[in-house]
Structures are given as C-alpha cells and as structure tokens.
Amino acid sequence: MGEVKLIGAWGSSMTWRVQMLLKMKGIEHEYVEEDLANKSPLLLQHNPVHKKVPVLLHNGKAIAESLVIIQYIEETWENGPSLLPKNPYDRAVARFWAKYFDETCIPAMLKASKTAGEEREKAKEEAIELLKFLDNEVKGKKFFGGDTIGLVDIALSFGSYWFDIISEIVGLELITKDKLPNLCQWIDEFVNHSFVKENLPDRGRLTQIFTMFLGSAAK
Ligand SMILES: N[C@@H](CCC(=O)N[C@@H](CS)C(=O)NCC(=O)O)C(=O)O
Incomplete structure (x- = not known):
C-alpha cells in the first residue's frame, strides 16, 4: 500500500491514537519523532494550518488531525481489525x-x-x-x-x-x-x-x- 510515515511526538496522546491503529492493523510505517519545542520544516510543510502532530504521510501525501487520520486509515486499509462499528x-x-x-x-x-x-x-x-x-x-x-x-x-x-x-x-x-x-x-x-x-x-x-x-x- 505504499510508503507510510507518521510524524509524532513521544508521549502525545493524539499521536498514540494513530500509533495504536497502525499497530492493530499491522501497517508497516516509519515513525518520525518531532521536537515540538523546535518544529521541523517537515512538520511545518505538511501541517501548515495547525503545526501539530500527528501527521500521516501516505506516499508523500499529508493527512493531519488524529481523528481524520484514523478515518483515512480505516478507509484505506479496510482489512484487519477496525475501530469503527459496521453499522x-x-x-x-x-x-x-x-x-x-x-x-x-x-x-x-x-x-x-x-x-x-x-x-x-x-x-x-x-x-x-x-x-x-x-x-x-x-x-x-x-x-x-x-x-x-x-x-x-x-x-x-x-x-x-x-x-x-x-x-x-x-x-x-x-x-x-x-x-x-x-x-x-x-x-x-x-x-x-x-x-x-x-x-x-x-x-x-x-x-x-x-x-x-x-x-x-x-x-
Ligand atoms: N486536534 C489535533 C490535536 C493535536 C495536538 O494537540 N497535538 C499536540 C501534541 S498532543 C501538538 O502537536 N502540540 C504542539 C503545539 O500545540 O504547538 C489532533 O487530533 O490531531
């Protein structure tokens, strides 16, 4: 399913939400730790609106906001366990x-x-x-x-x-x-x-x- 990168910060509960779903679904990804006290050009480029983590990069395309990312993961990797009810x-x-x-x-x-x-x-x-x-x-x-x-x-x-x-x-x-x-x-x-x-x-x-x-x- 292509290259997956997660920009996150250690201890961030919003990052953790996404990490849990990636792990649950067994989605291979690279984790990029962000220094929130000194935000990187990578974060600022991919989340210029909020400048916050987490940001998911899928084949170079950015998705920001943890709940939006979760929705995206659920729709993209439909197989495996899901956090969302069927109905x-x-x-x-x-x-x-x-x-x-x-x-x-x-x-x-x-x-x-x-x-x-x-x-x-x-x-x-x-x-x-x-x-x-x-x-x-x-x-x-x-x-x-x-x-x-x-x-x-x-x-x-x-x-x-x-x-x-x-x-x-x-x-x-x-x-x-x-x-x-x-x-x-x-x-x-x-x-x-x-x-x-x-x-x-x-x-x-x-x-x-x-x-x-x-x-x-x-x-
Ligand atoms: N609504 C956002 C909130 C993200 C958020 O608050 N991230 C925090 C870390 S938990 C952050 O990046 N803070 C840095 C800042 O506010 O400058 C989401 O759900 O992703």
Whole structure:
C-alpha cells in the first residue's frame, strides 16, 4: 500500500491514537519523532494550518488531525481489525462522541487543570457536567465499543492515563467514583486492557514532561 510515515511526538496522546491503529492493523510505517519545542520544516510543510502532530504521510501525501487520520486509515486499509462499528448509525454515534470529547471535554478538563481556587472549582464542575454524558454512554458496557476497544475508547485515551498523570501533578480530583462512576470503571478496564497496557508510554517520563509544561500551574 505504499510508503507510510507518521510524524509524532513521544508521549502525545493524539499521536498514540494513530500509533495504536497502525499497530492493530499491522501497517508497516516509519515513525518520525518531532521536537515540538523546535518544529521541523517537515512538520511545518505538511501541517501548515495547525503545526501539530500527528501527521500521516501516505506516499508523500499529508493527512493531519488524529481523528481524520484514523478515518483515512480505516478507509484505506479496510482489512484487519477496525475501530469503527459496521453499522452506519453506530459509526456516526462513535464519531459524534469522539468529536465531542476533543472539542468540548478536553478544553474543559485542561482549564480545570490550569486554574486555581474558586476558578478551578467552577471549571471542575463544568468539566464534570460535560463528562457525565460520556459516563452515561459507557454505563453497563466494558468499553464504549462494547466488548472490544473502538474509536471512542481510543479517542478518550487522553481522559484515562494522560489526564490521570496531569491531575496528579496539579493536585486535581476531577474524574472520581462518586461523580463519574462509569467513566472510572472504564478507565480501569482501558488501562488494564493488555494491548493498551503494553503500549502506554512510561509514566515516569511522561510525568517529567508534563511537569515541565505544567510546572507553574496551580496546585
Ligand atoms: N486536534 C489535533 C490535536 C493535536 C495536538 O494537540 N497535538 C499536540 C501534541 S498532543 C501538538 O502537536 N502540540 C504542539 C503545539 O500545540 O504547538 C489532533 O487530533 O490531531
């Protein structure tokens, strides 16, 4: 299927989403590590709009934005395991929640992690209200994808391992059993899923990197 390159950054949950699908499908590719503090001409050339990772290069053509890349991979390498349900309605629902998490929940969660005092309490309550929709969506299920990991599970990966590390660094308690019990249960299932577990980035190194970025954030 030609030459596949992934421009990514170590520890980036958005890069990780794509890496998981490439690995699941056994797609051979070259991984190019990007220095986000000193962006390369390769990244700037192929993602001039957002200047962010991940970017997938397929036969020299660039695709940016992790959810768009996932869609592209699913449509290009149709064989092998898929993150998307077969039924078009279920696919649309999965895409809806993935988009909702990225566009609505992540900014709210980050806001709570970067603020302090009353402002943090308000931001935290707002984020919890938004996450309740996802908590309800996964109620009674092992994964958002049912018994197996699907698009929404991969899309929410930031909300599991990565956000847990951020929360620990800044002393934030946002995803708790009393407020979001089903999401807590999902996080437990997700991070302990064998495929996920063996591919998670090292916690110590990730903590160091996030501490550098969040060093001055409220505790
Ligand atoms: N919506 C984008 C978000 C990508 C993103 O935020 N990438 C981060 C790393 S996780 C990045 O490249 N940050 C560099 C920057 O913001 O300058 C996607 O889904 O791919």
